[in-house]
Amino acid sequence: MVVTDSLADWNTRLEQQLDGLAELDQDLILDVARQAAHTVARPAAPLTTYALGVLVGSGMTITDARAVIDGLLASWDTDER
Template identity: 60%
Template sequence: MLLDVARIAAHQVERPAAPLTTYLLGYVVGQGMDPAVAMGKITELAANWPPGGEVAK
């Protein structure tokens, strides 16, 4: 699961996002979030991330 999240972040957002994303996944799971729910949220965010990392203001 962890490698899947890293791959999604690296390929759908940007490569440097992978370590931070996996750290945040571990953090929220450590705080009690279900791992499958956390991975679903990360996958959804990455899939909807704007090209080039641009965030709408």
């Protein structure tokens, strides 16, 4: 698929050009974005993936950061609004 190929090419370029950027876990990041968009609202997707990056940048593993975000999304889903 062209979109998938373009996205893979873009990720490769990011990894090559940005010093210190670890290999991107594209599927995990897109899944977090999808969950945020469907649980909260569409604009929550980029904000949530940014927060994921901040957590990882602070030294948390991406798996642990994902667990934090998943917990927040789960609590949002059950909170009364």
